[in-house]
Amino acid sequence: MLQLAICDDEKIYRNDLKKIIRTELDLSGIEYHITEFSSGEELLNGIKETDLQIIFLDIEMKELDGICTAKKLREQKNTALIIFVTSYPDFVFQGYEVRALNYIVKPYEPEKIRSVLHTALEELELTSEKYYIIEQRNGTIRVPLDSIKYFTSDRRMIHVVTDSVTYDFYDKLSDLEARLSEAFVRIHNRYLIHLKYLDQIDGNTAIVDGEALPISRSCKTDLSIAFAKYMLH
Known part of the structure; x- marks a missing residue:
């Protein structure tokens, strides 16, 4: 199971980051556990009990900041992938000395988080097929994204049309669009x-x-551009 940590002294940012990470890992079909820490000191104490593989670490924290926390982690021979979180990109250059994998700037851009997360998964060799998760009363259905031809809405009901079967669930198509990759237009x-x-x-x-x-008419130009880009890949 993939073990991740989010260390930030502001709960609202921990929640925002956790929501995006959870959605992406659910889509990827990867089992995971996310541990939250509200300070560098708490992370350093808690890491002894958890074999963390990825750490999202805020730089601007009170008392022990993210850079100092990362240095102490490396002094302890901890090899977890560190992804810095910051409101000030200038601080990121200090990350090289602690072998940080990447960084994310606040306020969060979901696409950047997804990109950095997948870079970390590739580093850990944990990439796998992506799924769309449908929660229903009788259980959870994981639909391979690669098998989905299109989504269509009928008021609040969404129909997922695959190459073999159709699934139904309640959602908004606009919310669904925001969560999916650029392959869906x-x-x-x-x-x-x-x-x-x-x-x-x-x-x-x-x-x-x-x-x-x-x-x-409003979608035609964007569709043509997206289709042309897709064909070039």
Whole structure:
């Protein structure tokens, strides 16, 4: 199980960071546990009981700051990947001497956090297939993202259309769009498609795995650009 820590003296930032990390790891199908610490001293004491692999460490903390905390971790021969969190990027240059992997600037940009997290997972050789997690009364369903052709909304009901089955759950398509990768693109107020399955754009119609779906005028330009970029990868 992947062991992570978030060390920040402000709870609101710990919560924001934890929410994004949890969503991404759930999508990746990786088992994990996140431990929170509110100070450098608390982290140094608690790390003796936990075999941490990734530490998100705030630099600007009272008393023992993040840089000093990281130095003490390295003095203790701790090899966890350290990702600094800071409101002032200038401080980040001090991270080289403690072999920090990367840094994140407050206020958080979810895409940056996801990128840095995946860099850490690759370093730990923990990358795996991504999933979309559907919570239902009778249990949790993990749908491989690669199998999803598109999401379509009917008021508050979302239908997940895959190459073999359709799942239903309650959500907003706009919220769903914000959580997914760039491979999923909005083509209409009711449709969010996976570019992998987009065969062609024919006027105001998207042909998705042989099925014709409508393209709204407001989405057409962004869809064309996204499709062109995807085809170049």
